[in-house]
Amino acid sequence: MLQAAALVKGYRSGDRQIAVLRGVDLTIAAGESVSIRGESGSGKSTLLHLLAGIDTPDAGAVHWDGRTTLPVERRAAMIGMVFQSFYLIPELNTFENVLMAARVAGAPRAAARTRARELLGRVGLAGRETHLPAQLSGGERQRAAIARALVNSPRLLLADEPTGNLDEQTGAGVIDLLLGLGAETRTALVLVTHNAAHAARTARQLFLHEGVLR
Amino acid sequence: MPWYFYLALKQLFPTGRKFPFFTAISVLGVALGVALLVVTISVMGGFAFQIRQMIVDTQGDVQVRGPGLIENPAELRSMLGRVPGVVGVTPFAEGTVMLEAPNKPPAFPIIQGVDVQRVNTVIPLDHYLIRGRLDDLDDDTVILSSLLAYSIGAQVGDKVEVSSPLLLERLKHDEVFLPRELRVVGIFMIGHQALDSNTVIVTLRRMQDLYGLGRAVHGFSLKLAPGEDPDAATARINAMLPPDAGVTARSWMEFNRDFLFVLQLEKSLIFLLLLAIIVVAAFSVTSSLLIAVVRKTREIGLLGALGGRPREVAACFCLQGFLIGLAGTLVGLGLGFGFLAVRNNIVHFLIRVTDSKEAMLRFYQVSDLPSHLDRRDLVLIVTSSVVISTLAGLLPAWRAARLNPVEALRSE
Incomplete structure (x- = not known):
């Protein structure tokens, strides 16, 4: 489904060029769950951004279903993203936040509303639809963000340290949810995490070290 | 409704919250400018209308x-x-x-x-x-x-x-x-x-x-x-006049061209001066929206990650300027026409307090404030206000559209 070949990515810091990814190869099959661990600054988030198609590699290529480009209009159907800081829009309530991803993707309204309600029920937020993000706990916000990531029924879910801002118990619940929903909907999952226990629950565990995946 | 329009509406008028302070101040700034324009141009128009009527009444069309x-x-x-x-x-x-x-x-x-x-x-x-x-x-x-x-x-x-x-x-x-x-x-x-x-x-x-x-x-x-259009009728009359009659027809507007030009010039200058109030209000809208772009950098990055195009992100902020302009214009029209509806009560009150009825009658021959707003002037006020407010959203929109989603998501 997704194949990354010899990805190279670096950043310029003043006069210095800092290489972050030095030739990453990665293949994700449909419905597969993969975890990526690594030290802070090792390039995990950069790799996720490349896989999501919102950043471009300096060398190498990402193939989505064999294609080297992921047009904006296809991105929503292909990829859902979950972030450490949730990034819920504060002016929208929980339901509207979930629906926003469908709106941006141009999904049919009625179907999107049904799907959003169904997902909020699945993540345990039924009855909290009209609550603003500020009225939700951290775990609830992350669950709302997961519902948002899945509202367009993407084939790949990219989760960037989704438990980083949560306590151990809440974090474990979020990982349960990601893996459970992923398996249920045959959505592939790439989980970037520092937590070895969470990583161990995925089908395949990888470690990003010195710009290379092992 | 496109998502960027929906989000622009929600950012100005968020779900489940009272009227946000930023929106209220921005709308009020535009509204005051529009209200002042409506009142001033209407009263000037009222005096001008009376003068024009007086000219036509004493000279004919x-x-x-x-x-x-x-x-x-x-x-x-x-x-x-x-x-x-x-x-x-x-x-x-x-x-x-x-x-x-x-x-x-x-x-x-x-x-x-x-x-x-x-x-x-x-x-x-x-x-x-x-x-x-x-x-x-x-x-x-x-x-x-x-x-x-x-x-x-x-x-x-x-x-x-x-x-x-x-x-x-x-x-x-x-x-x-x-x-x-x-x-x-x-x-x-x-x-x-x-x-x-x-x-x-x-x-x-x-x-x-x-x-x-x-x-x-x-x-x-x-x-x-x-x-009947006086100029068109005048042309018709001149075409029918015998060449040897030695007379020509002139409309009242032609007769009083210089005077009408001065009236129009006065009105245009006042319009431009008062329009400056809306321009100042628009700067405040620009400043507030620029702050919003900085404050919402990560949300803008998220929208990019969700598949939002830069031009759609730009439209979201430009539309906020447009919506502030629209709301401010509507409120301003309400304030302006509300004031005009009670203008004579206010004038009579001031005349009573200052005991100046005689002076009003002597200098203006009226103790009432006339009011007349041409449809063209109304359209000009509404259009200027909405266009200026929309333009106020351009710079924030451009800044938002230039944000790289990856850098925006990383921002602290």
């Missing part, structure tokens, strides 16, 4: 005249009456006379000779009479303007003597041309100081007698059907 006398007025009047769109034609003769009342120094007013049978079809003299009746005007009577009557101390029923320049002309030939003694049967007030202080109205026959015109007149005042 169109005047036909030549460099000299019209010797055969009956034929020309009949021809002018047949021009499509012309609903009234009245001849006039005019000049300057010396007016004397007992025990008062003489005055030298403008004199108008009017056809009593026809004048009301073009010039609503009845409407401006504050004493007496137009029906009483005959060859031995006269109607005076209010300030002239006041200055020579004449009342209805008093007698005045009128001498024309013909008196001097006749003296050259050792002839005597006695002043005519006329009885005052009416006093009019138009609301224009120059006319009110210096005008005498007599019958056309008396005027022809005073100036020795015979049957000749100086011109015709024409009334057009309601809604």
Whole structure:
């Protein structure tokens, strides 16, 4: 489904060029769950951004279903993203936040509303639809963000340290949810995490070290 | 509804919250500018409308005249009456006379000779009479303007003597041309100081007698059907006038072109000055939206990650400027028209408090504030306000569109 070949990515810091990814190869099959661990600054988030198609590699290529480009209009159907800081829009309530991803993707309204309600029920937020993000706990916000990531029924879910801002118990619940929903909907999952226990629950565990995946 | 429009609405009017402070201040800034524009342009328009009405009421919609006398007025009047769109034609003769009342120094007013049978079809003299009746005007009577009557101390029923320049002309030939003694049967007030202080109205026959015109007149005042364009009607009349008639038709607008230009210039300058208030309000909108772009950097990154295109992100902020402009304009129109609805109560209150009714009447001939807003001016105010506010969103929109989603998501 997704194949990354010899990805190279670096950043310029003043006069210095800092290489972050030095030739990453990665293949994700449909419905597969993969975890990526690594030290802070090792390039995990950069790799996720490349896989999501919102950043471009300096060398190498990402193939989505064999294609080297992921047009904006296809991105929503292909990829859902979950972030450490949730990034819920504060002016929208929980339901509207979930629906926003469908709106941006141009999904049919009625179907999107049904799907959003169904997902909020699945993540345990039924009855909290009209609550603003500020009225939700951290775990609830992350669950709302997961519902948002899945509202367009993407084939790949990219989760960037989704438990980083949560306590151990809440974090474990979020990982349960990601893996459970992923398996249920045959959505592939790439989980970037520092937590070895969470990583161990995925089908395949990888470690990003010195710009290379092992 | 496109997502960027929806989000723009939600960011200004968030779900489940009271009217946000930023939105309220931005809308209020635009609203104040619009309200001031509506009130000022309406009151200026009201005065201008009164002046225009006064010009048309005293001169007619169109005047036909030549460099000299019209010797055969009956034929020309009949021809002018047949021009499509012309609903009234009245001849006039005019000049300057010396007016004397007992025990008062003489005055030298403008004199108008009017056809009593026809004048009301073009010039609503009845409407401006504050004493007496137009029906009483005959060859031995006269109607005076209010300030002239006041200055020579004449009342209805008093007698005045009128001498024309013909008196001097006749003296050259050792002839005597006695002043005519006329009885005052009416006093009019138009609301224009120059006319009110210096005008005498007599019958056309008396005027022809005073100036020795015979049957000749100086011109015709024409009334057009309601809604008729004076310039188009004037062109039509000129096309129908015989080339040897030696006269031309001119609309009241052409006659008063310079004066109308000054009126328009005044209004345009005031409009531009007051528009500056909306421009200042727009700067505050720009500043607030720029702060919002900085504050919402990660959300903008998220929208990019969700598949939002840069131009859609830009539209979201530009639309916020547009929506603030629209809301501010609507509130401003409400405030402006609300004020106009009670303007005279406010003016009367101020007049009462400052005891200035006499001064108002003396200088403005009114104690009420007129108001008239052209549809064109209203459209101009609404369009300017909305366009300026939308432009205020351009810079924040451009900044938001330039944000790289990856860098935006990483921002602290």
